[in-house]
Amino acid sequence: MRSRIARHLWPVLEHEQRDAVDPRAAGVTVEPQVPPLELNGRDYAIFLLRLAAEVEHGLMVQYLFAAYSLGARDTPEDRRGDVRAWQETILGIAKEEMAHLVTVENLLTALSAPLNFNREEFPHTTPLYPFGFKLQPASLDSLATYICAESPEEWDIPEDEEQDIKDRAQVAAGAPINRVGLLYAELMRVLSDETAVSPDDFNDASRAFQASWHEWGRGYRQGERGREAMSSLPDLPAPELLIIEVGTRAQALNAIAEVGEQGEGLEPGTENESHFQRFLAIYRGMNELGDGVGVRRLATNPTTDLEGPDIGAPEDPNSTTPIVDEEAKLWAHLFNVRYRKLLVNLSHAFALSDDPSDRAALTPRGALIHRTFSEMYNLRAIAGLLVELPVNSADPYGPRAGPPFQIPHTLMLPQDEGGRWRMHRDILDAAAIVIERLTNEGAVDGQDYLAALAQADETERAQIELLIAGSALTASRNGAPPT
């Protein structure tokens, strides 16, 4: 268990939760203490929100991996439409998790708190995390895990089926699954408590820095999901991105309630199906089609690391899978660089404000938002190449490499704008090195993509040079030392 999170969570856990994460606690009777010592109410809310950011981030990445695994050639001809719909549904849920993450960052911004775009790496357990992070192909096991994580307290399905799913999930995850709803319920409780978080703690002026649906929603209509199909598949409801700005306690509680409802809601019907309901429908479909049918044989927890503490025995389902095929490994590195670039763009966008009434005051925030989406497109593109490449060229028909989603060494933004743009430039330089190697060392597929990506990066780098120069000029005018 990670100490920095666990030591604060420990006091608030119920006995069985403690026992689950640390058997040494068995038999120790200590009443939960909220907020935990060392934290006041506001700080505890921030702690929980930062944890929520990690959870949403982790779920998004795992769901993307699962979605990318769907669509294998063995899908029966007459079921391809179904499998494609499952894939689009999970991609839609991942988009909604992305929006949840952004809304949680808005909540942190509203509390004038440090943002959190980080998340834990491979197998780990943390209380209030729904389950150990695991990149794995879609299967009945993984779907059962997602269902439990997104489930409400009471399930409205046949008891036998409920028990089957819970049992399967527990075996797959190696521990009972924590509902995400527990975390949001705790947040709701803390943020409702005026003695814990005072009205003054909500900074309405921070909205200028927060993400808005108008900037991030991309047409995925707030409050109108399902009114008409907008997804690539005409009969499938489009995802609804809940990107909610927060300036008051009421808005904060509403945001948490909406995000929670989208995850675990029970309202039947196609228009407002929760993640729980959507995963349940896919689970039932796969159960009928056959476990793993239509799923690519992707490696579990693929990684560019060849050695490390997380690498277990090959038969350990929670171990990481080193990508040793040279081409696949280079693509995996490129994937990681673009993943970092996405997170840095996202984080940097939150550091800049825009006054929409004053065009002269516009910042590169809009450009960073567009760049964030551009990197989503790149992740999809590179994932598409990775799911075709073997993990190990010695086993050319063995498992395929999937997108590794490895967290970079840092996601902290430098203090000043010049430093931030230098960080962007560093990332582009790193990308250029990998692109050059892939180009020169003969990547079989993707050469057209690499040529275009290199040119796009070159253009962006030139723009960043201008921003670095502009930042230096602004800094010198303000009397700050040049960066």
Next chain:
Amino acid sequence: MIQELRILPPLAIARFGAAPTPMDNYDAVVDPQRPLGYRDLRPAETFKVDAQSGEIVDTFVPTRVTFTEDGSVRPLAPFLEVWALTDGGELEQLTTALLDREGASVSDLRWRVQVANLKVFRRTNIEDDKVSADTGDFSGHERHTLRGECPNFLPGKTIPFGHVQYIKPNDARPEIRLRFTPAGGFVYGASRTLAPQGPLDRNVVDAVYDARPGRGTWLGYSDEDPGRPTTVPGGIYAQDPPASGISSGYLDDGCDGVVRLTLTVGGRELSAFGRVGAGPPTYAPDAVPIRTVADELEQALFGPSNKPDEATLERVEEIVRRAFETIRLMNTPAMNEQGNGMAGHDNGARRRFEPIMARSLVDEVALENLHESLLVALRSGTAPWFADVLRDYDEIGDLSDRGRRKMPALMRGADGRHLTLTRRQIDLIRTLARGPIFADENDTP
């Protein structure tokens, strides 16, 4: 035996230019190493026509593409070819040899070109405001000026619409062709007196329209006068004072019309026709608009749906390329607002004063980069994922936030409403979007 004749292309669009030498040919191609760059303009094989004889006297590839000559724009002057449907059901180009086989000669072909400019008539609905030119039948190879005449013109005044020339076949180029050379792209004015008084309006090269009392009404005409048949959009003519609705009385030398060809062989009369038109020069020749006349024609010919084998990523890539090429030419922050921007057209639902997109998102460079990144990702082979955001043909009046922000954004169609791609273009993208998002080819022996 020739069964039927065809003029190909059936529609040729010329571009204005006042320079004496027509534009040379070029290809606009994408450099595979710089796929996001401007299209390269590569010189291509070009005919040189002798003005006097009408013969093609040289075929050459220019060393560079040059759009002007001594400060004037070189006109784009298309050739119309004649093709014959023969007994085998094959189309073959009509040549002197084929004519020989039919017992006919070059001079047995009779051409007639009729073109018109009905822009003033379209607004005033007065027959005497039609400007038209007719060459009558001809078989010779001299140039035939297209002299635009109009009952409401001042005595002796015409608007030159350019000329046509029946290309004289020779041993090197025995094919049958006609060339249409458009006008210079000038503006003509109106006069309230028989002889214009004082200097001409600086925008016009001649005063041709007779605006004396009892004659033409174009000078001073207003769309806003009661009883006018309105058009959508209205008011698209030069106005003085600006935005007053009152016509400045301007005409231009654009035209379109029909080219007819007749050949009598063995007692049978064969005929064909084609269409010509003239429009402004291209000032962004290395870019293609997101929706073109070619897209309309393709939809008219082949319908709004694509066959599965017609839906290729390359065609989607071309649409995306045209999207960022179009953005390069736009002032997107301005188009996002009222005034002359697209938001200003949203006069329903009281939305004209509201920007369409969040202002932080409409920086031209950032938008261009975003659209380029679509193309970058498509080149990996992934299926398009942006079908959701395309505006359908029946959503052009949707002034909700979601409706106004659909793609293509910040542009209007000819009806003044938000632009859409053709149904066929949208179907192409959606067809691919419905398919597998990644390939799946390599994991089994």
